[in-house]
Amino acid sequence: MGRITALLGAVLALSGVVACVALASGQGDAEAVPVFVDKIPPGYRDWKLITVAHEEGNLHSFAVVLGNDVAIKANREGKLPFPDGAIIAALHWRHVPSEENNKVFGRSQSFVAGTPTNVQFMVKDSKKYASTGGWGFGHFNGRDDKPAEKTLLQTCFPCHNAIKARDLVFSRYAP
Amino acid sequence: MGRITALLGAVLALSGVVACVALASGQGDAEAVPVFVDKIPPGYRDWKLITVAHEEGNLHSFAVVLGNDVAIKANREGKLPFPDGAIIAALHWRHVPSEENNKVFGRSQSFVAGTPTNVQFMVKDSKKYASTGGWGFGHFNGRDDKPAEKTLLQTCFPCHNAIKARDLVFSRYAP
Numbered sequence: 001m002g003r004i005t006a007l008l009g010a011v012l013a014l015s016g017v018v019a020c021v022a023l024a025s026g027q028g029d030a031e032a033v034p035v036f037v038d039k040i041p042p043g044y045r046d047w048k049l050i051t052v053a054h055e056e057g058n059l060h061s062f063a064v065v066l067g068n069d070v071a072i073k074a075n076r077e078g079k080l081p082f083p084d085g086a087i088i089a090a091l092h093w094r095h096v097p098s099e100e101n102n103k104v105f106g107r108s109q110s111f112v113a114g115t116p117t118n119v120q121f122m123v124k125d126s127k128k129y130a131s132t133g134g135w136g137f138g139h140f141n142g143r144d145d146k147p148a149e150k151t152l153l154q155t156c157f158p159c160h161n162a163i164k165a166r167d168l169v170f171s172r173y174a175p
Numbered sequence: 176m177g178r179i180t181a182l183l184g185a186v187l188a189l190s191g192v193v194a195c196v197a198l199a200s201g202q203g204d205a206e207a208v209p210v211f212v213d214k215i216p217p218g219y220r221d222w223k224l225i226t227v228a229h230e231e232g233n234l235h236s237f238a239v240v241l242g243n244d245v246a247i248k249a250n251r252e253g254k255l256p257f258p259d260g261a262i263i264a265a266l267h268w269r270h271v272p273s274e275e276n277n278k279v280f281g282r283s284q285s286f287v288a289g290t291p292t293n294v295q296f297m298v299k300d301s302k303k304y305a306s307t308g309g310w311g312f313g314h315f316n317g318r319d320d321k322p323a324e325k326t327l328l329q330t331c332f333p334c335h336n337a338i339k340a341r342d343l344v345f346s347r348y349a350p
Contacts, residue, residue: 046223052237054229054270057284062227064239064349093349095229101345104337109232113349143350162279170276174239174268174288175318 034131036153037121037138040145041068044089044119048072051174054095062095062113065171070124081134081167086124088169092117116143122160122169132157133168209306211328212296212313215320216243219264219294223247226349229270237270237288240346245299250348256309257342261299265346267292291318297335297344307332308343 047066055061067075071086096114121138123129129136137156139148147153160168222241230236242250246261271289296313298304304311312331314323322328335343 048221049224049239049241049266051288052227052239052268053273053288054237054286055284056286057280057282059284062229064224064227066224091224091349093227098228100338104334104345105232107232109230109234111229111231112347113226113228116350159279163275170279172287174266175291 034154034157035129035136036147036150037123037136038147040119040138040140041087041089041121041123044068044087044121045091047089049174050075050088051171053090053171056095060095061117062093062111064091065089066091075173078173082124082169084124084126084134088122088171090120090171092119117141118148119143120156133161133164135160135168209329209332210304210311211322211325212298212311213322215294215313215315216262216264216296216298219243219262219296220266222264224349225250225263226346228265228346231270235270236292237268237286239266240264241266253348255342257299257344259299259301259309263297263344263346265295267294292316293323294318295331308336308339310335310343 044066047068050065050067050072053063053065055063066089068085068087070083071088074080074082074086093116094114095111097108098110098112101110101112102108119140121136123136123138124134125136126134135157137153137160139153139156140146141148157168160170163170219241222243225240225242225247228238228240230238241264243260243262245258246263249255249257249261268291269289270286272283273285273287276285276287277283294315296311298311298313299309300311301309310332312328312335314328314331315321316323332343335345338345341347
């Protein structure tokens with residue numbers, strides 16, 4: 001997969017926290033056989049809050065990052081790397097103005113969650129996902145339960161691998 | 176309390192979802208004796224997600240809106256008015272650029288939660304808070320457990336009362 005293609009695909013298709021760029025990771029396609037997250041972890045919409053994010057550029061994307069209990073505990077204890085069993089979910093929506101709120105506030109200042117764009121997951125399993133830093137990556141468009149195409153999923157790891165010191169995780173726990 | 180003072184105080188001091196403007200509510204200070212939320216509801220940081228919000232203008236504020244189980248159930252069922260016992264929490268941070276993320280993405284596009292600015296609560300109790308539409312309003316600066324000044328708290332209800340059709344609640348559940 002060409003680096004430019006991967007970069008463009010990632011910047012256009014992904015939104016936010018689990019966004020990607022293509023970087024030299026030292027692992028070519030021939031070496032890495034990534035395994036992806038193909039099922040939505042049940043109950044993720046009930047998980048606890050890690051943080052929020054907002055991506056501009058071409059994305060106009062609003063994100064909430066939630067974690068299962070294992071991920072929340074690791075976040076609160078500030079421990080890295082994340083233990084096996086940790087799952088991080090990034091819920092994305094379009095970042096849109098709220099006419100309803102602006103009317104009350106009397107000024108254009110308010111932005112809210114618009115159409116859901118995708119949900120992305122990072123699942124820590126150091127054996128199963130050994131070829132991608134111990135993390136399995138998942139991407140589900142809209143609120144579908146059908147995983148995204150492999151060409152898109154392949155762009156996740158190279159980008160997350162750029163933040164190795166944080167165990168490949170961009171989001172930081174918000175107090 | 177002068178209307179202009181209330182408006183300015185609200186726009187400057189509050190951030191986001193539970194922000195206020197002064198409006199003619201039909202209730203002067205002489206008639207209404209508002210009761211405010213003076214204690215932080217325990218465990219709110221573990222509550223489930225209602226939605227996100229972002230206020231620009233003078234605020235540059237990032238919000239996450241969480242709900243206790245009663246509030247989440249009412250949101251998911253789309254039922255209004257909210258039943259007694261519902262509590263909505265709006266956690267606010269400064270909306271700040273993330274140099275860390277931008278470096279990886281190779282462009283200035285990423286905003287994250289900065290310094291915590293305040294936490295606001297709406298507590299539904301139709302008897303206790305009868306003079307303010309059945310909702311008690313609370314505001315705690317930073318992540319302090321000391322309630323904000325009454326002059327600030329008095330600005331909450333007049334603004335929320337402008338969205339009566341939604342039972343005084345601005346936030347809408349994000350799928």
